Every structure is written in C-alpha cells, then in structure tokens.
Amino acid sequence: MNSIIFYVLLLFIYVDANADVWQPLKNYTQIKIWPEGKMPDALPAPKKEYITIVTHPLIAGKPFIEVWDVTQPTMTIYFPKTKNTGTTIVVFPGGGFHALAIDLEGTEICHGLTSRGITCVLLKYRVPNSGPNWNSDCNCEIHPKSPTALEDAQRTIGLLRLNSAKWHINPHKIGVMGFSAGGFMVADISTHYKARAYTSIDAADKESCRPDFAVALYPGHMRLKGEKFILNPDIPFTKETPPTFIVQAEDDPQDSIDHSILYYTGLKNAKVPVEMHLYAQGGHGFGIRKTDSAITEWPQLMERWLKTIGMIEK
Secondary structure, eight states: HHHHHHHHHHHHHHHHHOOSOOOTTTTOOEESSOOOOOOTTTTTSSOOEEEEEEEEEEETEEEEEEOOBSSSSSSEOOOSSSSSOOOOOEOOOOOOOTTEIIIIIIIIHHHHTTTTTTTEEEOOOOOOSSSSSEEEETEEEEEEEEHHHHHHHHHHHHHHHHHHTTTTTOTOEEEEEEETHHHHHHHHHHHHHOOSOOOOSGGOOOOOOSEEEEEESSSSSOOOOTTOOOOOOTOOOOTSOOOEEEETTOOOTTTTHHHHHHHHHHHHHHHHOOEEESSSSSSOOOOOOOOSSSGGHHHHHHHHHHHHHSSSOO
C-alpha cells in the first residue's frame, strides 16, 4: 500500500494538481487544433477541465490519470528518441467518451512509440458525449448530433499533413491508434474521411484525413446494442479502409472481444488487409504497461506488422 501512495504522490506532481487543465511534461507543448473562435460545435458554457487519479483498478500495480470535461482539444507531438522513421501515429486514449486515460493510453504509449523511431501525436479530444450514442429506433449506436471526437480526429490528421515538412514526418505514413473508446475512433476515422464532419476552415481541412494505417486495442462500440452479434452500421468498411492491426484479450471483462471480432470480420469481408492478435489473458485497459501476460508483447508485433505493410523500413 505504501508503494501505491508514493506513486499517487508522484502523479500529483506530474499532473500539477493545481492546474486548470492537463499539461504534458515541460519538454512538450500542447497545440490547439482549432483557430480561436472557429471550433465547430463548441459548447456555449463549457465546464472546467479537471483531473482525477484512478486507483481502482490498478493497472500493472499502478494508478492512472483521467482527464474530464475536455472542451479545448489539443495535440501534443512527441518526436522520436532514436532514428526518425518518418512514420507518425495519432493516439486516441480511451475512457468511454466520458474522460481520457491520458497517461495509461496516451503519454505512456507515446514514449513507447518514440523509442521505436515513430513520431507520436497525443490527441486530447473533446469529452464527454463526443462519441456514438444509443438510438432505440435502429437498436444501434450512432454518431451524436455533433460528432466532436471525429471532428477533432479529422482536423488533427489534416494539420499533420499540412505541416509534415515542418515537423519532419512523412505525409504518406500517418496512422492512428486507439484504445477502447479510442479504438472506436480508429474505426470511425478509417471509414469517415472522404468528407469533413464540419465546415472547412482553412488549408488544413483541404488535406486528406484518411489514415494510412490503423491500430485498435480492445475497441468498443463496434456491436449493435443488446444481444445481437451485428456490426455497428455506422462503420461502413470498404476496400479503401486502411490496413488495420487489432489486439484483444479473451478475458476482457468489458466484452470487447465481441467488438474486436466484428471489427476483424467487417474488414475481412471488405477485403481490407487486417491482422488480429487474440490472447487468452490481458483484461481491459492494459495499455503498454509490462505484466506477466504475453499480451504485453503487442508493440513488437505491431512494429513487425508496420514493416510488412511498408510503413517502416525492414
């Protein structure tokens, strides 16, 4: 218990408990993705963003940070610590579209990717109520009236392509990675890229927002509500959907296994290149933290997959 208390104290120091909003370490800077006064579907009276530290459940024996009431979306760029491969991955933390697991499925992921020569972009997208919602008429989860998480994702990819030379990234090697609700965002942006979900603002919105590849870990919202084992009809896979890598644990208490299998089957039926790794153990929300479970080897498998699809040189 003493070690847990010590780690919680370190987290308070890390996040600056007195700050109004989450801030990355001082070596990194958040970049607002929308020009002042131009953000689509902005709330007229936004709540104040705040941070909580989750100690139950512990992940790999450690707590994690959640960010709530995000109304000012930002991206934080983590540049490679080793040789730059030119490949970039935009990371969508999970949190059920209520909050964001900003370290477990965000900063920790980025530090892992940059150690492999990959530029990582952490998207702090708008929550809550920015993802799919329940519609009793069609017995399914669909976009809300204002799909703000999708808007933020589309805008971010456009900004990266527009500024690719400035940020030393390859505009043809920009992928997305998401966890849980963020895994749904991966599917969402992979199938909704031909048109913006908002009125274009500037040159960034004229760039393609199609990811070149996609990585989804224990994704959610891929199945119809209820007991039906049917793919969410709001995710219209086509042969143009980018190649995808899926990681899932069979003992996931959130039933993400059904969502992952539907995700895989939908891609396969659309003849999209897809690689899926299903592990017996791992649970939900494991991120990149090391445990005794074999599922923690997924980053090595993903890196090998990126080489096979030509996103990283062999």
